[in-house]
Amino acid sequence: MDALPITPGELLCLGSSLAFSGLFYYLHRRKAKVAAKIQEAPKLQVGDDLRAVLSATGTSCLQYVAIEGVVQPDEAALTSPYHKELQGVIERLVLKEHRLVWNSLARSWVDSERVVLEQVHSVPFVLTSPGGKAGAKVSVESPLRAVELPLETVYERFQQTAHGFKDLLSHYLSGEKPKGFLETEEMLLVGSSLTGIGELALHPDGSLHLQPPADGAGYFLRLSDWQSLLAELESTSSFWKWATLLCGLAAAAALLRALCRAYWSRRLKQEKEQERRAFEDLRLHKGLAAEPDEELPASICVICLSNPRQCVLLPCGHACCCFRCFQALPRRTCPICRSPIDRVVPLYLV
Ligand SMILES: [Zn+2]
Ligand SMILES: [Zn+2]
Numbered sequence: 001m002d003a004l005p006i007t008p009g010e011l012l013c014l015g016s017s018l019a020f021s022g023l024f025y026y027l028h029r030r031k032a033k034v035a036a037k038i039q040e041a042p043k044l045q046v047g048d049d050l051r052a053v054l055s056a057t058g059t060s061c062l063q064y065v066a067i068e069g070v071v072q073p074d075e076a077a078l079t080s081p082y083h084k085e086l087q088g089v090i091e092r093l094v095l096k097e098h099r100l101v102w103n104s105l106a107r108s109w110v111d112s113e114r115v116v117l118e119q120v121h122s123v124p125f126v127l128t129s130p131g132g133k134a135g136a137k138v139s140v141e142s143p144l145r146a147v148e149l150p151l152e153t154v155y156e157r158f159q160q161t162a163h164g165f166k167d168l169l170s171h172y173l174s175g176e177k178p179k180g181f182l183e184t185e186e187m188l189l190v191g192s193s194l195t196g197i198g199e200l201a202l203h204p205d206g207s208l209h210l211q212p213p214a215d216g217a218g219y220f221l222r223l224s225d226w227q228s229l230l231a232e233l234e235s236t237s238s239f240w241k242w243a244t245l246l247c248g249l250a251a252a253a254a255l256l257r258a259l260c261r262a263y264w265s266r267r268l269k270q271e272k273e274q275e276r277r278a279f280e281d282l283r284l285h286k287g288l289a290a291e292p293d294e295e296l297p298a299s300i301c302v303i304c305l306s307n308p309r310q311c312v313l314l315p316c317g318h319a320c321c322c323f324r325c326f327q328a329l330p331r332r333t334c335p336i337c338r339s340p341i342d343r344v345v346p347l348y349l350v
Helices: 008-040 050-057 165-174 226-285 323-327
Strands: 043-045 061-073 087-103 108-122 125-128 137-140 152-160 176-189 193-202 208-211 220-222 311-314 343-346
Touching: 008 061, 008 226, 050 061, 050 193, 061 087, 061 137, 108 176, 137 193, 165 176, 193 226, 220 226, 311 323
Parallel strands: 043 061, 137 208
Antiparallel strands: 061 125, 061 193, 087 108, 087 176, 125 137, 152 176, 193 208, 193 220, 311 343
């Protein structure tokens, strides 16, 4: 049975390239779909007559819209514990420990961080008209379910850890050096311009709500406009497309290499088979049996049947007799094929 025309290395390369290519294509399609959906979504502002837009569609719900407005708390706002004058509707407090860890492979200290504490607080909030139109508002539902929280850093403090001589020794022994703690506070501030992309629903009491889409499409709350989100998604989608293409090319190269090798190996095999047949034909043509004579040892002179064969008769090439028998030939013709002998060379068997 023929060996597999592909080596394990090529098979691994082909398999992994195809798997990565499939994964990257899936990521590309997912980003491209979200980008297309955002492009098609109606672009609204809180000041617009949203009830009229909804009644024009004949439903109480628009599945996917991009809406811009200004953040205002529905009731009481959150106050920053570090800056009493700052008020927000979402707050995230994070405490991270920074340390240096000895990497024995790289033979150096590398930075490492660990979240010690994370707290997220939010209060109900609405988007109001950027133009200051009174009464126009849209409640933002489940803001913590957004793809990424629209927060800006309002406080950051790094507290360095003090080290004594004993500590330094224990750091070298344990392979870990604490650097310090980073405390940050991020907030979605009252008065920020926010773009929400999701489902817009009109409740029976006449209030408008922006909520995560029921069909599972992305729910976005951003401090930038929808165009910058679209540009980001398109750039990510394009990155995954190129990654898919590169992996596809790697898979094609591995396959082509295996096919080329299989072709050359088959061709070499055919050439060898042709040569073998030609040699057999030649042997038959020269009057030799296709297989060596069982009764006569192949190395014994065919004339005296006692001495080893020693001569190659040229040009016919028969190596059939010892030198004494060659000298004793009545005519200078080959005893096998009768062709004239021009010269004789010694036979070397190895
Ligand atoms: Zn002989
Ligand atoms: Zn001959």
